[in-house]
Amino acid sequence: MRFTHETLPQRVRFAAGEAAAAVREEIDLLGARRAMVIASPRGTDAALAVAAAIEVAVLHDGVREHVPVEAAEAARAVASGHGVDVVVPVGGGSATGLAKAVALTTGLPIVAVPTTYAGSEATDIWGLTADGTKTTGTDRRVLPRSVVYDASLTLDLPAGLTTTSGLNALAHAVDALWAPRADPINAALAGEGVRALARALPAVLDAPRDVATREQAFYGTYLASVAFASSGSGLHHKICHVLGGRFDLPHAATHAVVLPHVVALNAPHAPAAEQRLAAALAGASAMDGLAELYRRLGAPRSLGELGLREDRVVEAAAAILPSVPPGNPAPVDAHVLERLLRAALRP
Structure with missing residues (x-):
């Protein structure tokens, strides 16, 4: 066989019913203190419950599908304005995608908490949409440092x-x-x-x-x-x-x-x-x-x-x-x- 394989470096935790504690421990390992929590407007209550054990500098709910450039720029401004040092998306692929857009230009680490089966949390792929064109790319800065899978967070998924x-x-x-x-x-x-x-x-x-x-x-x-x-x-x-x-x-x-x-x-x-x-x-x-x-x-x-x-x-x-x-x-x-x-x- 002749091939070159690369596996991306990432911590993954399966912790049913224990997302809040797991997120706190992952953030402590990063030495981070001020979190930007990202969630859709409908997911803010669940996100705050997940973030109950950490310092939330700001909760941002400007999540939009396909990550429009204007949504990315707004999220980056929020991150800069609140002096955050870690991004915690709680939700589906759109929430993770917006966190990646922030990390792409800031280098901030991501601790991802998925609530759907989108899978974006395990890749270094980012995507942004402008004028009807979705551009994608790869960058190690957008790969979440940690992923916390808490299956109890999906119990109410339609x-x-x-x-x-x-x-x-x-x-x-x-x-x-x-x-x-x-x-x-x-x-x-x-x-x-x-x-x-x-x-x-x-x-x-x-x-x-x-x-x-x-x-x-x-x-x-x-x-x-x-x-x-x-x-x-x-x-x-x-x-x-x-x-x-x-x-x-x-x-x-x-x-x-x-x-x-x-x-x-x-x-x-x-x-x-x-x-x-x-x-x-x-x-x-x-x-x-x-x-x-x-x-x-x-x-x-x-x-x-x-x-x-x-x-x-x-x-x-x-x-x-x-x-x-x-x-x-x-x-x-x-x-x-x-x-x-x-x-x-x-x-």
């Missing part, structure tokens, strides 16, 4: 968001199988991440108050995201980033809808990845296993229902084409992308 954020996590693992820096270690992590998520997500919907099952969903999320951070963004994420930034489609639901179409395109050209996915999904094939999982979850299937119009497909395909990763298993041109998007428009 079923729809459980499904879409969980499938977003699954997409991280799938992309890791054929992204630019895919390697055997990433494949092993991704396969176990898919296996854990495929079993946990239906069980969470069946028993929403079962903390142990939700911990398994976090476990799968973390493995998938670690693999994704090492392998880089594959075709799936490039498509979804363009659709989200250009057409303001909901992040997690867009990932959920697009994933089967990318698997259908790439799997025939990547037999080893297809076999690993099929085994992890307990299906006769990757597509069979994915279809059964989507059926059990009642997952969204239509970009049209999310807001993409048929008359924007050519525009979308042209915008995606320059970002198609080199080495994607299936050949990709504008016509391939148009066919994929048109198929994804229909339920």
Whole structure:
């Protein structure tokens, strides 16, 4: 075997019911004292409970999906104005994304407390949106120093968001199988991440108050995201980033809808990845296993229902084409992308 693998340095704590104490200990290890807590307006009460044992210099609720540049600039100004020395996002991928935007220009450390299965907390990938274009990049400054997974914080997560954020996590693992820096270690992590998520997500919907099952969903999320951070963004994420930034489609639901179409395109050209996915999904094939999982979850299937119009497909395909990763298993041109998007428009 000939490959170079890199694993990002990060502390990870699974601490069901103990987020407040775990966050305090992680911040103490950093030697930090004044925290900027970031949460959505609906998540501020939960965030303050998580931050009960630390000094909160400021609570910032300017979270917006896809992290518009103006939201990032506002958050950076708040951090500077309050003299904070650590950022604590409590919430989904948008809260973590805003914390990353602050860290990108300030170098402030992040202690992330996820409440969905977005997975951003385990990557050094940032994203900012301006004028309908979402720009992404990697920078070690945005990798959270610590992640605290407290499954009890997800007990009230709506079923729809459980499904879409969980499938977003699954997409991280799938992309890791054929992204630019895919390697055997990433494949092993991704396969176990898919296996854990495929079993946990239906069980969470069946028993929403079962903390142990939700911990398994976090476990799968973390493995998938670690693999994704090492392998880089594959075709799936490039498509979804363009659709989200250009057409303001909901992040997690867009990932959920697009994933089967990318698997259908790439799997025939990547037999080893297809076999690993099929085994992890307990299906006769990757597509069979994915279809059964989507059926059990009642997952969204239509970009049209999310807001993409048929008359924007050519525009979308042209915008995606320059970002198609080199080495994607299936050949990709504008016509391939148009066919994929048109198929994804229909339920």
